[in-house]
Each structure stands twice: as C-alpha cells, then as structure tokens.
Amino acid sequence: MGTTTSHDTVAVEAAAAPTAAGSPPAAPAAGTPPAAYSRGARFLLLFAVFLCAACGLVYELALTALGSYLIGNSVMQTSVVISVMVFAMGIGSLAAKPLQRRAVGAFALVEGLLALVGGLSVLVLYVSFAWLRIYMPSMVVVTFAVGLLIGAEIPLLMTLLQRIRRQEAGSAVADMFAVDYIGALVGGLCFPLLLLPAFGQLKGALVVGAVNAVAGVVVVLWIFRRQTRRVVRVSLLAGMAAVLAVLGTVYALADDIEVTARQQLYRDPIVHAETTPYQDIVVTRSTAFTGDADMRLFLNGDLQFSSVDEYRYHEALVHPAMSGRRSSVLILGGGDALALREVLRYDDVEDVTLVDLDPAMTRLARTFEPLRELNRDALRDRRVTAVNADAFNWLRDATRRFDTVVIDFPDPDSAALAKLYSVEFYHLLKQVLKPESQVMVQGGSPFFAPKSYWSIAATIGEAGYRTTEYQVDVPSFGNWGFVLATPGTDGPPPALRLAEQAPPLRFLDDAVLEAAAVFPLDRRRLDVRASTLMDPVVLEYTLNEWQNY
Template sequence: MSTGAPPVVDGGTEARPHWRLARAAVLVAVFVCAACGLVYELALVALGSYLIGDTVGQASIVLGVMVFAMGVGALVAKPLQPRAAAAFAVIELTLALLGGLSVLGLYAAFAWLDLYGPALVGTAFVLGLLIGAEIPLLMVMLQRIREQAAGSAVADLFAADYVGALLGGLAFPFLLIPVFGQLKGALVVGAVNAVAGLALVCTVFRRELSRRARLVLGAGSVVVALCLGYAWVTAADFEVTARQQLYRDPVVYAERSRYQEIVLTRSVREVGHADSDLRLFLNGDLQFSSVDEYRYHEALVHPAMRGPRGDVLVLGAGDGLAVREILRYPDVRRVTVVDLDPAVVALASTVPQLRALNGGSLDDPRVRVLNTDAFGWLRTAAERFDVVVADLPDPDETATAKLYTVEFYALIRSVLAEQGRLVVQSGSPYFAPRSYWSIDASVREAGFATVPYHVDVPSFGDWGFLLATAGTVPPVLELPADAPRLRFLDPDVLRAAAAFPPDRARLNVPPSTLLQPRVLDYARTEWRGY
C-alpha cells in the first residue's frame, strides 16, 4: 500500500527524479572516459615504438608511469569531492586538451628538441594523474544520485571502466589509426573525452554548478575546442614539417602504413654527381641509398646463386632490389617474395624513381608476392626452394627480433631443397659485432654450416652477411661461373670479404631464441648512439 512518501534508498537519502537514467548516464561517462584513457596510453606506446623502436621498453615506461600517477591522482582527488561535478568537468577538459595534443607535442619534442624521453615521462605522468582522479569523483557523483552499498557502487563503476577499456583497446588499432592516423586520432579522442565529461555534468549535475562554475566551464570548453580544432586543421602541415626535420634530404614520399612509417627522400643533384640520391627509410631506419645499394644487393644475392637456383624464396626485400639481381639469371623459374607490408611493395611497383631502380622486377611474371608474416608463412609452407634470401629489417625491435632466432632458421631449413643455400643479411660486424656473431650462432644452431663475409657499403659502413647450407660442410664462397657482369663484386673482392681482421674477429656469443631474444638486446645496445 502506498503511503505517498518520497522514495527512500539505502541510508535514507532521498532519490533524485529519474535516478535510473542519471545513474546510467554516469556509467556511460565512465565507459567513454575509460576508452579515452586507454587510447591515450596506447597512443604514447605506439608513438614511442615508431620513433624509438623499443616496443617493450616504451610500453613499460608508459604503463609504469601512468599507473603510478593514477594512484597519485586518486589521492589528489580527495579534497575535490565536495565539488565533485565541477572538478570532474575541469579534469575532463584538461585531459581532453593534453591527451588530444599529446602525440603532437611528443613528436615535436622528438623532431626539434631531442627531449623525447623526458617529455614522454612527463606526459604519461600528467595524463595518469588526471585519469586517476576520475574514478573517485565519479564514485561521489554516483552516490549523490542514489546512495547504495559501497561494494555495489564500486562493482558498477569498474565494470563500466573495464568494458570501456576494451572498446578503447579495439578502437585504437582497428579504427582510429587506419582512419585518422596517430595525430588526428588523438585529437578525435580528446574531443570525445571533452564532450562526454561536459554532457554528464551539464545535464545530470547542472544544479550543482554555480554561475561562476558554468562560466568557467563554458570558457574552458571554447579554449579546448579552439585548440583541438586548430591542431586538426594544421595537423597535415605540422606532420610534413616535423618529418622533414628528421631527414637530411627533402622528403618526396611519406606514408604511415598499418605496420610502419615509410619515407622516401631524394637529394638535390650535386655538381660532380650524375644522379641524385634516393633513400628509403622504414620507421626512420635507412633501407638503401640509390648511390651504393648495388654493393649491398650484389653481395647479398650473387654468392647464393652458385648451384641450383630454379626456385628462389626472398624473405623481406619488398623494394624489389634483391629480386632485380636474382632475375639476372635466366634459368630462375620462380621467385617467391614474402614481405609483410603491402604498402612497401606497392611503393616499389608504382613510384617511378624506385621502379626505375629495381627495373620493375616485382612485375616480372616469374615473381609471386605474398604479403604476410614470414615466420607464420614458413610454418605452413609445403614448397621447397633452391635458394632462400633473408633480407629482413634489423633485429632492433621486438617484432623483427623473432626473424633472427634459431626457431626461424629451423623453419627456413625445412623449406630448403637438397643442396639449397641460405643467405642472411646480418648487420655490421664492426658496429654491432655481438649482434652479427649471435646471428651466425643462431643459424649454426639451427643445423647450418656458415661462411661469414662482409663488404663496405658507404651508406651503412662495414656490412656483413652469412652464406649457409644445411649440414656440417660450409658452402663455397664463390660467384657462379655464369654470373652477370657486376659493378662491385668480383672473385677477388668476394675472396677478401671472407677475411675478418683482428678487431672484427669472431665472438663467442650464444644464439638467439624466441624465449631469449639475445640479438634484440645486442642490437639495441650496440646501435645506441649511431
């Protein structure tokens, strides 16, 4: 029987009208804010991975600093609880501004100031501080709508928070990066963050805002909107200017693919030089210079072509330059190229300068290109190849280090035909000797006999390779009798390439495996500073 009394909830607090809708609005705000917060974290990790290359290190720094700062933020929020709604709105506006501009600011710190490390730590701490203050304030706001047992309120908040984090984690790689890119993606999330926070406060909790608070929030909203809007409009010009700051020569092509940043630069033709210098960079690492790439690719390909060579497998080398050298042998029947990034292959096939350099090799009817992960493809490959050319990016990132392990070379051995040869680009025995000899140890541990050799490539310095055959008998390091006329490599040069002076002598280092990627640590340590 109704008594006509107002509804009473736990603790005797009078419920607000439409409290269920108000409570749902708070939980939706928690959901959206959690998604935005996780995107900010992922954006910092991804940017660091692109710019620095150390995915594990960048993730550890960002997550460690942000989680610590979130704890500090939760404590800082205690004095703000009496004015929870206004404080929450200010925090969301600040978070939207700083989070939305975080990628832009860090890229600027990297390109112009050389202060990326300190800037990353500072940004992660401030964002974590603001994110950490959200939940305590939202808890107070939720209880003001309808007081309930603390355990139930915490369960509701964290359920919405975790589900929102799932959305943010999925949206970042599959929606924001492909559609907007890193810089604009962060701006979009900042705008969503601001709208979600203000919408909650200005609807459900508008009566708790004083006139002064409303004016401050209105002015703050205009400032945030103008800043994010201006950054959106100028994002393309900023990215071009900042990117050019990182390269010596003018950038003639740039693209952020799903896997990496691809940049082509071309120098202005200088007096005394017949051609300008075309250079390809992946995630900032030089892949080749058109001035001397023939030295690298002749040394990589031709020693491995001595013997049966009807079927050739190329791992990496989506630029088509190694394939160009392989196709100089008319008895090659088929070349299979396995390169992860279709954007690199498309670039090599369509950009006139690069196509002229590789001779249109990827369009040859004997060439088949597979855009997939080399490790995964080898696990299921049923074909056999006379020659395998492993021309893969250096093992200075987690994603590429697995391509220099015992397990990877064992997979290659499983697809080698009888009398087949493997050649591996192995880095510099001078600048990175432990990396080089660890790769040699990994190849030998997989059941190969190896012949190390190295040549001078001016753009890279002293650069090393490994020629290998399955078994215990090392291959003969010679050019094929029918080798085409080469610009750099001849029998005398190749013979000298097998000699290592005392300061580049073999090192006794252990092999690298999937569970112990030693080559990753070696590469990061040895290339630091170059």
C-alpha cells in the same frame, strides 16, 4: 582508465572510504537538495565511463607506439610508459579525494585538462624529438600528466554514480569496473584497427582528446544540469569550447606541423612519408656529389638503402646465394623489391615468392615511380608472387620447398624483429628448404655491431646450418656483413662464389668475394650467444652497439 589493477585498487579506496567508515558512500555536499534524475541518467554516466576508459587506453597505446617508432626498443618504451602511467594514476586517484564534494565541476575540469594534455601528447612529444632532442624526459612528463588525470576520473565518476542511485560499495565498483574494462577493450582495438589507419598517430590523439572533452560536457551540462549553477555551467562550457577549439585548430594544422617536424629529422627533402600499423616509411631524394639522384628509404628512422650505392648491398646479398640451384626462390623481407630485382636477372628462375609484412611497403615498391624505376618494376614480373604476412607465421604454414632463400629483414632492434633472428625461426625455415638449398641472411655490421653480427651467425649455426660469413663496404652503410648458409651440420661450409651464368655485375666478382671472406683482426669472430625467442640476446646486442651511432 581501465588499464591496470593498481589504478583500480587506489580508485576503489578513494571512492569507497566513507563506506568503510560506516557512513553512506559519497554523499552530496551539505546544503545540496535531493535530486531527481531521468531514467537514462545512470546509463549516460556509465557510457561516459566507457568513453573515458577507451580514451585512456588509447593515450597509453599512442605514447607506447610513438616511442617505439622514434626510439626503438619497444620493450623499454612499453615498460616506461606503463610504469610511469600506473604510478601517476595511483597519485591521481588519491588526489581526487578532496574533490569529491564538488565532483561535477571537478570531473569537467579533469576531462578538459585530459582532453588537452592527451590530445596534444603525440604532437608535443614529436616536436620534442624533432627540435629539442629531449624525447625521454618529455615522454616521462607527458605520461605522468596523462596518468595523473586518468587516475582522478574513477573516484569522481564513482561519486557521481552514487549520487544518481545509491548502491552498496561492492555493487557500485562492479558496475563501474565492468564498463571501464569494456571501454578499455574497445579503445585498445580501435587504436590499431581504426584510429591509426584513418587518422594516424597525431590526428588520432586529437580526435580522442575531443571525445574526452565531449564526455565532460555531457556529464556536466546534461546529467547534472539541475545541480549546477548557471555561472558554473557557462564557465565550464566556455572552457570545453576553448579546448575543442584548440584541438580543432591543431587538427587543421596537423599535416603541416607533421611535415615540418618530420623534415627536421632528415637531411634531404622528403618526397614520400606515411605511417602504417607496422612502421614509419619515409623516402628522401637529393642530388649526390656525383650528380646522380640519391633516393633513400628509411623505416622507423633507420636507413634501408641509398640509390647511389644500394647495388653493392644487393649484389652481395643475392648473387652468392644464386650460385646453386635457383629455379624457385623465396625472399623474406625486402619489400622494396631491390633484392627481387637482382634475383629476376637470372633467366632460369622460374618463380619467386616474396613475403613482406607491410602491404604499404610492397604497394610503394609497385606504384611509387622513382622506386619502380630503381627496382625495374620487379613486382610486376609474371614470375613473382608477393605475400603480405609475418614471415615467422608464414613459415609455420608453408608446405612447398625452395632452392634458394634470401632473407633481407631490418636489423633486430625490436622484439618483433628479434624473433626473426632466433634459433626457432631458422629451425622453421628448414621446412621450406631442400637438402642442397642455400640461404642468405643480412647480418648487420661486423664493425659497428660485432656482437650482433656474430650472434646472428652463431644462431644460424645453432639451428643446424653450415655457414660462411663475409663482409663488404657500402658507403652509405659502412662495413656490412652477410651469412651464407646451407642446412645440415655435416660437410664443408657453402662455397662463396658466383654462378657461371651470373649476369654482369657492377661491384661483385669472385676476387671481391674471396677478399670479403677475410675479416680483419678488429672484426674477427666473437664468442657470443645464440639468440632464441625466450632469450633474444641479439636485441640486447643490437641496441647497445648502435646506441651511439
């Protein structure tokens, strides 16, 4: 409720149809005696409108966020949810026309159903994803059901508002939609700032469902109690109590349900899981075939490292970039502090700035004992300054320059990440570089996602860098590629080598690096486009190439 003009237009037509025909708007049913309402009745009803609008927008945001976490491709998820919901809201508004003569009971019924369907929506979809693996069809059905019920609210509330005090149709619509839009604003802000941090997605939806149920009870059993027969009031109260009981029971079991469903998605036992405003963080732990502990970090379901072989990835990511000057180092991403661990192995590194978006990730790296052991307590090193900020925005305000930059972002499988692989981003990066600085970028897999990898390389080149591409094998990832770059277009590409003072490594040496720069015939450079903010082709490449893996 309160989310789109399309919904409001249909609702207005449904609620104001009698007025257009020249008769009073939404008159009470035949035989209903004139009613006297308390002074606060209209305010209370408008407050119900406010609550319904807030709840409606929260449902919409919850469905969008869940799809982005579970499936990725936030643009597609947002488009599908909004489109289906708006369509369903229009149908719901039209379907509410015959119910206006019994608006009190109909509104209570709609609110009860919406409380149940909306409150359980996140749980139903999560279960569908974890066990049934039919997320998209389930999401469309649930979104349509929620939209249908939201669409029915406005015509019924408009009718009830007119019963309390008759107004011209335009004035009634203005009052209703003003409160409706304010409620939507509050709901939209409460979702990321209050509900997600305090309750999480699953419990947050249940809490909002309970608010919907209470709004229905207040309207029916208080404002219109004199115009509703006792048997109807008792029946509706019993129904609302049942809805609240279901929501309360599920709320009490929510943690166990979430843990069980989440475990279905991962092969190994989960030892840590949390949902932040930015991502879903999961850590699993098992025993590898070698007998070593295998700890794995997943962000939004995507593997970030395995403790069995992460040294291959992080040695390849960090050490070639450290072959030049390295007294000051900038790490963008890499909140697990494993790249930082490798940087700190150089005694001549004087200071390191690590910029990662999610405070929960850096907190985990600092406090979760198994991860602390793996990163060697890198975030507690006196040379390190950790900053929680969006890297793009942080670069816009940055003033100091660094000798070496290591960029360890997740793959660009969302619009938010794709901007960090854009020409504009690499242009911004130049303002923190010195003429001789070296930049290292993880670029994904040249084998599994060749268009994405070579697009990243082309994007860096388009931004005015000289580049050297190379790839290594990481068993838990497969073939993985990197791009070493230095600012400027004149001169040779940066040399792929290790520093003379490089610490002892487990995987990488100069011979391995020399071989890494040779791409087999099936992984050679592709003629693909550079990615920009306005044309994020790397997102399209990434989603298309990884969809079958």
